[in-house]
Each structure stands twice: as structure tokens, then as C-alpha cells.
Amino acid sequence: MYTSMHTSGRHSGRLLWAAFRALLVLTVITGVLYPLAVTGVAQTVFHDRANGSMAEADGREVGSALIGQQWAGEDGKPDPRWFQGRPSAGGYDPLATGSSQLGASDKRLVAAVRAARAQVADFNGVPVSEVPADAVTGSASSIDPHISPRYARLQAERVARTNGLPETAVARLVEEHTEGRAAGFLGEPHVNVLKLNLAVHGLARE
Amino acid sequence: MNQTTADVLQISALAAALALVHRPLGDYMAAVYTSRRHLRPERWIYRCVGADPDAEMRWPAYLRGVLAFSAVSLLFLYAMQRFQDRLPMSLGFEPISPDQAFNTAASFTSNTNWQSYAGESAMGHLTQTGGLAVQNFLSAAVGMAVALALVRGFARSRTGELGNFWSDLVRGTVRILTPVSVLAAVVLVATGAIQNFASPHEVQTLSGGGQHISGGAVASQEAIKNLGTNGGGFFNANSAHPFENPTGVSNLLEMFLLLVIPFSLPRTFGKLVGSVRQGYAIAAAMGVIWFAGVIAVTVTEYAHPGSASQLAGAAMEGKETRFGEGGSSLFAVSTTMTSTGSVNSFHDSYSGLSGGVLMLGMMLGEIAPGGVGSGLYGMLMMAVIAVFVAGLMVGRTPEYLGKKIGTRQIKLAACYLLVTPSLVLGGTALAMGLGDGEAAMTNTGAHGFSEVLYAYTSGSNNNGSAFAGFGADTPFLNTSIGLCMLLGRFLPMVFVLALAGSLARQSPVPETAGTLRTGKPLFTGLLVGAALIISGLTFFPALALGPLAEGLV
Incomplete structure (x- = not known):
């Protein structure tokens, strides 16, 4: 001093x-x-917004529309009945946010991306060349609530089949839930996975 | 709309908003710091403090005020963390360990906001809003006060008086930072940022799992975190967290907030020295470097070099879907070049070359446009050097704004410039030599070294962002980076204020045909050149070992 x-x-x-x-x-x-x-x-x-933009279904809170979730079955593996979000470094736990922190040339990241590409392709029955980047990379927050419209469209057939819904109906839900850039030029087009799954849930119950 | 058009529009919108606001805000700030009137709440504050706001201070007194206030802030914040379990609304969190509490207290009082803790799992509500967020305001106001003292040094003559620290501190807080923050915080809530005092509560998700949804006074902290170029996130994921930065609109607002005061202060400077052109020459130099950085990082990220990004098809690791590569790159450059350090994507996963540009942005000394206050005084110190270099070329005594740049002035400016490089390179070398740096790396090879270099660069330049794979919560790293933050903040302030004092004492030198016209584009070019050559070359060897080795191999 x-x-x-x-x-x-x-x-x-x-x-x-x-x-x-x-x-x-x-x-x-x-x-x-x-x-x-x-x-x-x-x-x-x-x-509502100040308290976390909570989403409801069946008369109860099922999460925040801004916080991504894990869409897994009881075995912890991705549940084919739901649209899946991006890979998450923290398992979509909001009390442990943050990313993998691996460099763009890191061998472990290359291996993770390769494995994710194979998994996403196999899970959705599409060739690996069709798997978009956001499906195989972890977000910054690890609770990214969004996926790209391309990744959502790629999952529509699988979600329709496993829920016994017509594919056109699910494809329409994807289009309805595709949000463009704010004001036309801010940010990127995206699909909110929780909102989309809530719509699928509603349709499947009808 | 295609990708490129959207990105061009986003950058243009940000630049246009800054161009529109810098003038009224710059003029307003000039009025705030020169007004003779005290507002009623301000009078009440001065009575509590027991200070006479009209008493002029010479530079040693001004400096004592800065250091006393910062020292008390440091101790208070340290104590708050050490005893947080006994405070209300602690959410059941334990006291922070001594080394981490020191690191965090040093970090927030030095306007760095380096975080070796994760907010959502360590800090209670009162520590966040009543301790950390308070320093977001006050450390920013201290930076602005010191910048104003330097500006007065240029503007005044035949006096040693630089203004009153308490008045500058209080006015910056009450009349500038607080009102803008209130406005910005409300807009952030409108976009979806949360603002409550709830504890994390569990919900049952549709797929049958459970999830804890956090609460907190997030929007209010987010606004000042960016406006005050602080950068300490409420959550570990910082501005990538959807509760801090929910949409493309909030993202633009946050980038605007972190750039607006640094880009407006040159106007304030111009007003106070009696020639707005002088301010614009400074602002232009800041803008040129910032813009070059934005283009470099944006183009590189879209090209996505790096084997993992190539395999994935885009550089989306560590980036959010809603921001994409464009909105992330623009934020990354703006936050590193303003000494803010908030992040909406994780810089550790950027390509090697982009990471190098982000580091270089900090290594230039946080001047393009730099932190609130610190950016202006940093660039003015560089201007003193540039004028001196130009004077050497033509062989006449250099002068700037009618003040002679003699031996004492150039010594002070040179000392200023030596502080952060010594801390960055010395700190990195020490951490590498002792093995503590390597032990904390997540990445390997050149990128691992970049993590260490980034940490000491960020700490010493008071930025606060990180290659966050770096496991900085060890006693050695907490202590050494903590010391770098304090020395990197307050030692330069000593030289700035000493220079301000020496300038204010001088009689103005009349302008002649031989005087360098410092309000012209030529001077802007000279300034950019000086910054790049002096600071850039200092760090070239270190950059070659880290980001360049990674990016070019």
C-alpha cells in the first residue's frame, strides 16, 4: 500500500x-x-421472463424454455421418441455450465466429433455426410436450448416413426418451431428443442 | 438472407449504434465531470464520506484516494467471501478458500473479473450482488476517474491540480454507470434474462429426469458487467448462458454496452481539451484496430481450420447455436479488446490463429478501445510515445496538445508501457518454469502453452477472459495471477497520474508550423503503427510458441 x-x-x-x-x-x-x-x-x-421463462405441460413445470435438457431414456441413452439437443460437456446440468474447452485441433475433440457423427448418423438412419456441425459439437454453455433447423429436420422422420405420428405432421412442427434471425439479421436461425418436443408430446397425446 | 449479409449487417448495426450514441454520451460525460453543481444525493454521499468534493487534488493526493479506496474494496470483498456462510442468502455455499478469495477480490477491484470460481456453484446471492456486482460499478468508476485526471492534465496549465477523486468516483457511479445500467438491465429482462432472488429449484422434465433451474439477480449484474467492461459472469458459462444472454438481440445489446463508454470517452477527451478532432484521431486508431481484429477472427472462424472443426464442418465447438460463428467472433474480439472479458463462446476452442488475434488484442495494452477509462489513458500513453517517435524522426522537441513531451514525460510513458509485458512474460515464464502452468493445462502442446500465456495476458491486462480449460484454481495460480491483476492495474495508474501532474504544471507551448498535427489521419496511422510495433513485437516470440505454432503447423 x-x-x-x-x-x-x-x-x-x-x-x-x-x-x-x-x-x-x-x-x-x-x-x-x-x-x-x-x-x-x-x-x-x-x-415470466424474470423468473426463467418456465415451460409447462400436463399442468406442471417441465423446465425453462431457455435451458436445454437431456432427452434420454431410463438407461441414460438418447431416447428416439424425442428430438435431441447438442452434445453437452456437463450433461445439461445448469449447476455445472461450461464447455469442453478443447482446442480446434485437439485429438480428443477429433475423436469425440468422429464418434458423435457416427452416432447421430446411425441413430437417425442418415449418411454421416448429412450430419450438421451443431449435432456433433458441444455448445459453450453446455445447456444450449437450440439446434440448427437442419439438425431438427434430420430428426423428424425418426421422431415421427417412434411416436407413431405421420411424418408430415412432425415436419410441419419443425417448420413452425424454426425461429429466424432476430430482426432478420441478428444471431442464427434455430429451433428450440424443448418447445418442439412439447409440441410433439401434445400431438402424440391427441 | 444469407450468412454473409447477416454478418455484415450485424457488424454495421453495432458500428452505427456506437457512432450514433458516442456523441451525446461523450458530451454528457464531459458535462458530468466538469459540472460545478452537486446533485442532492451526491451531497448526502459526500457528507457520509466526510470529503469536500470541491477540494482540488494534486497527483499524489489523487493517487492516494485511488489506492485507499481500492485497498479497502479489496479487503471488504475478501472478507465477504471468507465469511459468506454467515451472510444471508448464501444458498448454503461454503466460505471461499483464502487463495481463491484473494484472487477474486483482486480480480473484481482491478476491473479484471478473472474467475477461478464457478458462480452457480460457489457464490451466494449477497456475495454476487452486494460484493462482486458493486465492484463492477466502482472499479469501472475508478478507471474513468483516472482517465479524467489525465485528460485534465492535458487540458489545464500552470497548476498541479487534477480534480477531486471522490467527486469523480461518485459522479461516474451515480450519473453515468447506474442510470445506463438500469435501462440496459430492464431491456435484458425483456429479452429473457432472469432477475429474481430464488434458490435453484428442481423440475421434473418430460423425459423423466430432474433439472435444477438457477435463480439470481442476473440481468442487473449482466448490464454493469458489460457496461463497466468488467466481464465476471453470474454463471460459469458467462454470456453464453441463456439466462445471461438469451437471444441475438440481447447479444447485440451486450456488445454495444461493452463498447459504448470506451468509444465515447475520446469524444469527452476532445471536448475537454478544446478540440474534438483530437478525440476523433484517438477513436479512429481504436476503431481501426478493433475492426481489423473483427475481420480477422470472423473470417478465420468461418474457414474453421483445425482438424476437429474440419471434421465437424464448422467451428461450432464452444459456441451457441443462437449466436453462430459470426455473433461469437464479433463478441470475442469486442470483449478481448475492451478489457471486458465476458464471453458468449469459449475462446479455448477457437482456431489457433483466432486465439492469437484475441490474445494480441489484449497484449496491445487494452487500447482498442480498451476498458472504461483505462482504454483512453492507455491510448493516450501510446500517443505520447508516438509523438516522441515522430519528434525523433524530424529532430525537434515533441509536444502533444501544447504540452512538451520531455524527459520526465517520456520516462513515465515508457515505465507505463513496460509494466504489463513484464508481468505477462514474467508470470508465464514462472508458471512454466515451476511446472504449475503445465499441471493446469487441459490442452496439450502449443495450445496448452497458449492457455498459460492467455491466463497471464488476461490477468495482467485486466481483461478477465480465459482459455478456460486452464485449471486456474490452485494456490500458486490464484496468488500469482492475483498479483498480476493488482500490479497490472494500479502500477500503470501511478505513472498515468504522475504524468498528468507533470503536464498540468506546464505552460502551453504555442503551436507552430513545425508542430505535429495530432488531430489528423496521419497521426491516427502513426498511433496504430506505434501500438502494433511496440506492443506487438514485444509479444511476438511468445505468440510464436503458442497460437502461431498451433495455427501455422
């Missing part, structure tokens, strides 16, 4: 005491009043 030669110990003490009081009063403003004010507005005006 810097102290000038001209500053006596008592002077430094006074300065630190002033600094401490400044910190406290500014903490009240930026650490208490600010978040409370924003929370007040958010909870009043955007109640």
Missing part, C-alpha cells in the same frame, strides 16, 4: 476510514438499491 512520505500515519488512517465509508454508501446504492429497483420493475412488467 502506497503512502507518501508527507503523509502521517494518522492521515492515512483518516483516508482509509473515508474510503471505507465511501465503499459502504456506494454499496448501498449499487449493491442494494440498484438490484432491488431492477428486480421490482422486472417482476412487475416481465414476471
Whole structure:
């Protein structure tokens, strides 16, 4: 800690005491009043969004529309009745977000991508050349709620077959759930996997 | 709309928004820091502090204010983490270990926001909003205050007085950072960012599993995290987390927030030194480097070199579907060149060459456009060097904005420039030599070395982003990177304020036919050249061992 030669110990003490009081009063403003004010507005005006954009089915909460999920059966393997999301470094656990962190030339990543390509191709009965990149790479958050429209279309036939639904009906759901770029140019076109699966769930129950 | 058009439009929209806002915001900030009036709540704050906001300070007094306030902040934040289990709303989390608590306290008070912890599994609500987010505001306000002191050094003559630190700190917080954050936070909630104080609650998913949905005052923290060029995420996934950055719109807003003050401060500077052209010459140099970085990384990521990306068909590892390569690359360059360090994609999985550009952006000293305040004073220090180099070429005493750049001034600027390279290269060498660096690597070979180099580059330049495969939560790394963050922040401030003091004392030198016109494009070119040659070459050998070796082999 810097102290000038001209500053006596008592002077430094006074300065630190002033600094401490400044910190406290500014903490009240930026650490208490600010978040409370924003929370007040958010909870009043955007109640659902402020609380996580929760999605419901069968009269209960089944997740957040913004948080991706694992669509696995009891054996932990991908369940063919559901549209599948991207590979996840953390198993879609929102309490352990983050990615694989492997470099673009890393041997382990090459092996993981190769295995994922084979798995996705086999699972959906398509040639490996048709498997899109997002289906075989882990997202940044590990809870990416979206897949590319191409990956969704590729899964439609399988989902229709395993749910006993007409393929055209499921393909239509995919088109309905394809969201374009915001304002036409922001971000990428995507499909929300949970919302799409909820629609499939609804259709299968009818 | 095809991919390229969308990306061009996205970059243009961001640049247009900044061009539109920099003028009113820059002028407003100039008014804030020169106004003689104190707002009523500000008077009340000064009474609590016991400080006279109208008392002018010379540079040593100003510096003592900066250091005392930052030291108290550091201790307070350290204590808060060490005792978080006894605080309300701790979510049942344990106290943070001493070395990690030191690292985090150093990180947030130095405006770095390097995170060796994972927010969702370590920090309680009160620690986040009442401790970490508070420093998002205050460390940013300190940076702006120091920049303003330097600007006053150029603007004033025959006085040693640089303004009042308490007044600058309070005004930056109350009149600039807080109102903009409130607005931005509400818009973020509208796009889907969460804002509550709930504990994680479990839901039963359709496929029969369970999932914990997190709560938190996320939007309010997200707004100031970007506006204050801090970068510390509420969650480990940072701005890649859908609760922090839910859509393409929120992504654009966050990039705008992290760039807006750094790109507006040159206008403030221009206003205060009496010539907005001087400010634009600085802003143009920042813009040129930023834009070149955006193009380099975007083009490289779309080309997706690297065997894994080639096999997958795109560089989507560590990137979110909703942002894609374009929205991720633009964010990555903006966050590394502003000393923000928030990420919407994980830089560790970028191609070798892109990773090198991101590192170079930090190595230039965070000046394009740099952090709030620190970007402006960093670029002005570089301008002093550039003027000096130009003066050597024509053989006359260099001057800048009517101030002589003599022996003392150039010594201070040179010392400023030496601090971060010493910390980056010394820290990296130490970590590699002792083996602690290698032990923390996730990746191997050249990319593994890049992880270590990135860590010390990010810490010393107060950026805070990471090649996050680097397992930085060890006592050695927490302590050494923590020290790099503190020295990389406060040592340069000593030189900046000393220079400001020496400039303010001078009498202005009249402009003559031989004076270098520093408000012209030629000077912008000189400035960009100086930055690239001086800082770029310093790091070339280190970059050759890491990203260049990875990207070119």
C-alpha cells in the first residue's frame, strides 16, 4: 500500500476510514438499491421472463424454455421418441455450465466429433455426410436450448416413426418451431428443442 | 438472407449504434465531470464520506484516494467471501478458500473479473450482488476517474491540480454507470434474462429426469458487467448462458454496452481539451484496430481450420447455436479488446490463429478501445510515445496538445508501457518454469502453452477472459495471477497520474508550423503503427510458441 512520505500515519488512517465509508454508501446504492429497483420493475412488467421463462405441460413445470435438457431414456441413452439437443460437456446440468474447452485441433475433440457423427448418423438412419456441425459439437454453455433447423429436420422422420405420428405432421412442427434471425439479421436461425418436443408430446397425446 | 449479409449487417448495426450514441454520451460525460453543481444525493454521499468534493487534488493526493479506496474494496470483498456462510442468502455455499478469495477480490477491484470460481456453484446471492456486482460499478468508476485526471492534465496549465477523486468516483457511479445500467438491465429482462432472488429449484422434465433451474439477480449484474467492461459472469458459462444472454438481440445489446463508454470517452477527451478532432484521431486508431481484429477472427472462424472443426464442418465447438460463428467472433474480439472479458463462446476452442488475434488484442495494452477509462489513458500513453517517435524522426522537441513531451514525460510513458509485458512474460515464464502452468493445462502442446500465456495476458491486462480449460484454481495460480491483476492495474495508474501532474504544471507551448498535427489521419496511422510495433513485437516470440505454432503447423 502506497503512502507518501508527507503523509502521517494518522492521515492515512483518516483516508482509509473515508474510503471505507465511501465503499459502504456506494454499496448501498449499487449493491442494494440498484438490484432491488431492477428486480421490482422486472417482476412487475416481465414476471415470466424474470423468473426463467418456465415451460409447462400436463399442468406442471417441465423446465425453462431457455435451458436445454437431456432427452434420454431410463438407461441414460438418447431416447428416439424425442428430438435431441447438442452434445453437452456437463450433461445439461445448469449447476455445472461450461464447455469442453478443447482446442480446434485437439485429438480428443477429433475423436469425440468422429464418434458423435457416427452416432447421430446411425441413430437417425442418415449418411454421416448429412450430419450438421451443431449435432456433433458441444455448445459453450453446455445447456444450449437450440439446434440448427437442419439438425431438427434430420430428426423428424425418426421422431415421427417412434411416436407413431405421420411424418408430415412432425415436419410441419419443425417448420413452425424454426425461429429466424432476430430482426432478420441478428444471431442464427434455430429451433428450440424443448418447445418442439412439447409440441410433439401434445400431438402424440391427441 | 444469407450468412454473409447477416454478418455484415450485424457488424454495421453495432458500428452505427456506437457512432450514433458516442456523441451525446461523450458530451454528457464531459458535462458530468466538469459540472460545478452537486446533485442532492451526491451531497448526502459526500457528507457520509466526510470529503469536500470541491477540494482540488494534486497527483499524489489523487493517487492516494485511488489506492485507499481500492485497498479497502479489496479487503471488504475478501472478507465477504471468507465469511459468506454467515451472510444471508448464501444458498448454503461454503466460505471461499483464502487463495481463491484473494484472487477474486483482486480480480473484481482491478476491473479484471478473472474467475477461478464457478458462480452457480460457489457464490451466494449477497456475495454476487452486494460484493462482486458493486465492484463492477466502482472499479469501472475508478478507471474513468483516472482517465479524467489525465485528460485534465492535458487540458489545464500552470497548476498541479487534477480534480477531486471522490467527486469523480461518485459522479461516474451515480450519473453515468447506474442510470445506463438500469435501462440496459430492464431491456435484458425483456429479452429473457432472469432477475429474481430464488434458490435453484428442481423440475421434473418430460423425459423423466430432474433439472435444477438457477435463480439470481442476473440481468442487473449482466448490464454493469458489460457496461463497466468488467466481464465476471453470474454463471460459469458467462454470456453464453441463456439466462445471461438469451437471444441475438440481447447479444447485440451486450456488445454495444461493452463498447459504448470506451468509444465515447475520446469524444469527452476532445471536448475537454478544446478540440474534438483530437478525440476523433484517438477513436479512429481504436476503431481501426478493433475492426481489423473483427475481420480477422470472423473470417478465420468461418474457414474453421483445425482438424476437429474440419471434421465437424464448422467451428461450432464452444459456441451457441443462437449466436453462430459470426455473433461469437464479433463478441470475442469486442470483449478481448475492451478489457471486458465476458464471453458468449469459449475462446479455448477457437482456431489457433483466432486465439492469437484475441490474445494480441489484449497484449496491445487494452487500447482498442480498451476498458472504461483505462482504454483512453492507455491510448493516450501510446500517443505520447508516438509523438516522441515522430519528434525523433524530424529532430525537434515533441509536444502533444501544447504540452512538451520531455524527459520526465517520456520516462513515465515508457515505465507505463513496460509494466504489463513484464508481468505477462514474467508470470508465464514462472508458471512454466515451476511446472504449475503445465499441471493446469487441459490442452496439450502449443495450445496448452497458449492457455498459460492467455491466463497471464488476461490477468495482467485486466481483461478477465480465459482459455478456460486452464485449471486456474490452485494456490500458486490464484496468488500469482492475483498479483498480476493488482500490479497490472494500479502500477500503470501511478505513472498515468504522475504524468498528468507533470503536464498540468506546464505552460502551453504555442503551436507552430513545425508542430505535429495530432488531430489528423496521419497521426491516427502513426498511433496504430506505434501500438502494433511496440506492443506487438514485444509479444511476438511468445505468440510464436503458442497460437502461431498451433495455427501455422
